[in-house]
Amino acid sequence: MSKNKLISICILIIISLFLASCSNDETTEQTNQTTDTEQQNDQDNTDTSEEVDSDEGNQVENKDEHIENQSGLQIGDAGTVVSSEERYTYEATLNEIHFRDIDEIKLFNETFAVVNVTIKNIDDQPFKAEDIFSPSLGEMGTNQYEGPVDNQFLQETSGIEIIEGEIAPGDSVTGDFVFDIDKFDNYHFAFGTKWDQIFTMAEWEFSIDEVQ
Known part of the structure; x- marks a missing residue:
């Protein structure tokens, strides 16, 4: 095998490894972003639910609150x-x-x-x-x-x-x-x-x- 051909094969292997690494990093980043978004949505839904429950509780409390003479x-x-x-x-x-x-x-x-x-x-x-x-x-x-x-x-x-x-x-x-x-x-x-x-x-x- 000629020296030039061997160098070309090595370069192709390096490029393939580099592309595979970049692809894995991008996939990991997208996965992390998706996970963060889902967690933020879950937190927002939880906060909204708590606010609604709190408002409903206040309405009941205000309705039942005793008003002094x-x-x-x-x-x-x-x-x-x-x-x-x-x-x-x-x-x-x-x-x-x-x-x-x-x-x-x-x-x-x-x-x-x-x-x-x-x-x-x-x-x-x-x-x-x-x-x-x-x-x-x-x-x-x-x-x-x-x-x-x-x-x-x-x-x-x-x-x-x-x-x-x-x-x-x-x-x-x-x-x-x-x-x-x-x-x-x-x-x-x-x-x-x-x-x-x-x-x-x-x-x-x-x-x-x-x-x-």
Whole structure:
């Protein structure tokens, strides 16, 4: 065998070995990249699953979270109320109070207290305005509370906005509650009292000087 032919064969063998080595390195790199990608996807899926589970857990926890009773609220403050067997949750804001003579209604007093309130549904389900816990008004420092005049007596009364209809989550409605009550120096207005069966109550305090 000639010397040149032997050199050529050696060169071919070296080139073949080099190409085989490069091919193995490329295959290994691709395999590693595929493995890393699969591991990252698995981690992302795990993180997403944990986030969903965490969010669902928080929703359940928030729904079951106990909200403390509130007292000593002032005109303009919002109180959170949880009532009914369905545990409807809503914010009640006492906007203003004024005395008014209502000729269409003849009960015990000639002057009525009209309490303007905004109800905001902060629940995750709609409910009817009729399902709102009936508020009460009384002289502060006593255990006496008067319920509002029934809406059936107010249908034909001008200037009285009755709270009615369905309230969707996130929506709010503003209206009036009318009370047949004497004039006192100080009042308490409440959605629920310690004698009522209610999950969470809210109570406001104000003086007759704050009544418009």
